[in-house]
Amino acid sequence: MKRLAYSLLIVVCAVMFYGCGGNDPDPIAPNPFTLWNSCEALTTLQTYVTDVTNPSSPNFIPQEDRIATFDMDGTFVGELYPTYFEYNMLEYRVLDDADYRDKAPDDVRETAEQIRAFVRDGQKLPDHFDMKHAYAAAKAYSGMTLAQFDNYVKTYAALPANGFVGMTYGQSFYKPMLQVFDYLKANGFTYYVVSGSDRFICRSLVESIGIEPNRVIGMDVRLQSTSQGAEAGVNYTMGKEEDIVRTDELIIKNLKTNKVLQIAQEIGKVPVLSFGNSGGDCAMHNYCLSNKKYKTAAFMLIADDDARDHANRDKGLKLGEQWREAGYIVISMRDDFKTIYGEGVQKVDFTFN
Secondary structure, eight states: OHHHHHHHHHHHHHHHHHOGGGOOOOOOOOOSOTTBOSOHHHHHHHHHHHHHTOTTSTTOOOGGGOEEEEOOBTTTBOOOSSSOHHHHHHHHHHHTOTTTTTTOOHHHHHHHHHHHHHHHHOOOOOTTHHHHHHHHHHHHTTTOBHHHHHHHHHHHHTSBOTTEESOBGGGOBOHHHHHHHHHHHHTTOEEEEEEEEEHHHHHHHHGGGTOOGGGEEEEEEEEEETTTTTSOGGGOOOOTTOOEEEEEEEEEOOOTHHHHHHHHHHTOSOOSEEEEOSGGGHHHHHHHHTOSSSOOEEEEEEOOOTTTSOOOHHHHHHHHHHHHHTTOEEEEHHHHBSOSSOTTOEEOOOOOO
């Protein structure tokens, strides 16, 4: 009996040490950030996530409250070719699309021409151009069904990204930032895209990286059913044969404090992590950092890599100082990213037809 007991003890110890079934010990978890250099921003993020996901930590955050918000353009999608995707697409729609260019209203055409002058000649955009563009874009795509608009966005996104070889607009994701999404998901976070760009443009672009449409917040135009006309939705019953179409009525440009208001309305919880790249994201960051219930952090990317991207390094460095003074954690695209767009992508001079 003693010999049997001793044998059983050995087996139990072996199972505890090697694992059931005689397997080797669990291998060390792979590095989730293979596209990052060792840097303060990454260390801060990993330390934060380790802390708030540890049930024994006083800073533990339940999974249902692990909410992260991300701006899109310039935060995880390229915006320097040489301007926002939605600006470039409007320029194309109004000035180059044979099916629409002769139908564009004068104010929409003027807006597209100002984008072209900025892109091709370096002319300064007028003050508050973001709002002018929003109103023009609402008109330019009015009457399209959501499926037609989605197809239009994806067709344009399949074009080569201006200023690069080896990449389309639809592929122009900052690859290191995609690893942040994967890391947060693996640690029980839910993330949302909160962008100043059109909500349905954002949905079309991020579909390829697995972000569900219900986790996208952006600029909105009013929608209506195809036969609704001027009838208010509360007084009209949509028929089975109808579709949903875009109108020319802008509801909201999702910038600055509007981002906060939309987060409050659509998510219903104050984020604990926030990622952005510009002054339009400061309100969203400050809302996150105002969370009194949980430990929080806010990150700002700076476009300081003028070798791999079309960046203004001096401007990026100045913004980095400004963001640090505001209490945000700065991510340097030049110093912190091993790659921006991935292998085979190369920055070249801008070209125009």
